[in-house]
Amino acid sequence: MQRHLISAADLTRDDAVLILDTAEEMARVADRPIKKLPTLRGRTVVNLFFEDSTRTRISFEAAEKRLSADVINFTAKGSSVSKGESLKDTAQTLEAMGVDAVVIRHGASGAPYRLATSGWIDAAVINAGDGTHQHPTQALLDAFTMRRRLVGRDEGLGQDLAGRRITIVGDILHSRVARSNVDLLHTLGAEVTLVAPPTLVPVGVESWPCEISYDLDSTLAKADAVMMLRVQRERMNAAFFPTEREYSRRYGLDGDRMARMPGHAIVMHPGPMVRGMEITAEVADSDRCTVVEQVANGVSIRMAVLYLLLGGAVFDAKNVPAVTHTRTEEK
């Protein structure tokens, strides 16, 4: 039985809507003077980060603390991992200390899946980003942000994103955010278009439930949301594109391009942004850009996921829908 969240593809439409609805309830906690629920009191969650990621780790940590969990932070740097300890031994060591859930960020695609399925540990595993594979809580917080902005905070409850048109722009090839978003948005009924230079689109992308375009301008007029992905400057050295200037001319979002989007359309970015590369300061600082909201929403989403998983929910789209009841009132 899967008590983990490894991939956005593991979620059914109803699972995903349940998480989004639960996150709305969690968000109300943030509006209170005391931002804390006793739900996970006595439960221990470890944030097992093999890759540097300040914002995702802090977001999970905030979520865990608001649910009153005991939190252990583990970063690979300076730990036994840097002395050659294996993932298996590290995980077993932590579990021996009695953890209920492991939030893992790892540079190797599939590491959370291995952790969850190899019989190494019993704890619930939550993928906080693995290699170029998946980052399911990022996709959930993005969907949450879209639903709030495009459908409405209260009107959105119980709703999916059916018929919404989402454009995702940038380094698709190396992006776990893109993979997770394609899976989840498709499940939620949205129509996704990926935009990138052909060098940054993976071979085999034709099996994905989305459209591919090499031309940003042709997608803008009909987009409800445009999500810009970070493009690492180092990619240039591997000949993925000629220069930064050429990349931003062809695939960067500036004020002129934003003006061609429908009035209600939003600009999203998972961060960290590279201003002047994929997004100009004018766009990043505009009211239409949701990057700061996404960060706030990330905490609510992670609270919802932790709450549901540690409350016994099962996310396994291939077999069963999640069986759980929403229960967020304080006791």
Add this chain to the structure above:
Amino acid sequence: MSKILIRGAKVLGGEPQDVLIDGETIAEIGHGLSAEGAEVVEADGKVLLPGLVDLHTHLREPGREDSETVLTGTRAAASGGYTAVFAMANTFPVADTAGVVEQVYRLGREHGYCDVQPIGAVTVGLEGKQLAELGAMHESAAGVTVFSDDGKCVDDAVIMRRALEYVKAFGGVVAQHAQEPRLTEGAQMNEGVVSAQLGLGGWPAVAEESVIARDVLLAEHVGSRVHICHLSTAGSVEIVRWAKSRGIDVTAEVTPHHLLLTDELVRSYNPVYKVNPPLRTERDVLALREALADGTIDIVATDHAPHPHEDKDCEWAAAAMGMVGLETALSVVQETMIETGLLGWAAVADRMSVKPAEIGGAKGHGRPVSAGEPANLTLVDTAYRGEVDPAGFASRSRNTPYEGRELPGRVTHTWLRGRATLVDGKLA
């Protein structure tokens, strides 16, 4: 030496006959042969093949004795029905001098489970820069005729050309691990639909095919022969087929795992499926079977690649590439080639014994099963079906992709020059 009478064996899958071994030689084949003075093995309709020959084995000694040694590897070979194996050069130190190849050769002789024919490195340290002393390795006691930087590609076209030319002086052959290095930087699995979803670095078919295309043209240009290791794609098959039709002296091998498994298995992120070249698609698998059947691919070679448990009990990216194969090869070939009707047993003997011995120049191996020939023989219970249990492997390593999978066929007896190395499935 004593006599052995193998009674009622289907020689190359034909009608049951008796085979009498006298000393190191097959003395007589016929019906109702006298058992007088002979130990009798009731074959009972099992299939008798010439001892199998593996042109591509990693025995790991010297250097990685934690994963395999010449002793454990040759015991695994005998268990799988092999009487000769060619040991790849990527050891520590690399088998790029007469000293190292002689050591490996001598260890094989001492243990006596299987003839070990060392393969010499093409370049010093497998670095692709400077030719190793190929002549010295050939003239050593090991008598090396096959040269390969396997594990790495001889990617420099000039070095490859020179190696192809140079070994002509003594009838050698270069076995190329075809992998364009720049196209496979960070490669973790076959590049395609599955890699796109899993977010694992792609190993594109073109990285293999482009090198094979270059090398068959080089072989043609300098009038040399070239052998292609572990060919894995439908496109590679087309290139080799074209080269052969042009009269280019090229031979090619396929591994058992590329005849059976596909990259869909990588969805489990279980590193037992991590191998180089990677598992490809169903379309490739079918093309490889077809090519082995029509002779475009000459032989089956295991690419037996033992790794210790810790090198596979980890995340995909951190895992070593390779699978053990000696003890399951014949079963996989039975499953994929015999039971599909693509090959008969005589043809399997050709692909797994006769041709590999010919390509590598393994004297006394891959000979006809007939009177007067060396008694290098393998007896197979082809009616058997059972689950693969790595706990029973003779190999020191257990990194098999077939654990728990039901496969047909079981080697019950192996004879190396008339001496039993495997009796009733147990090592002698």
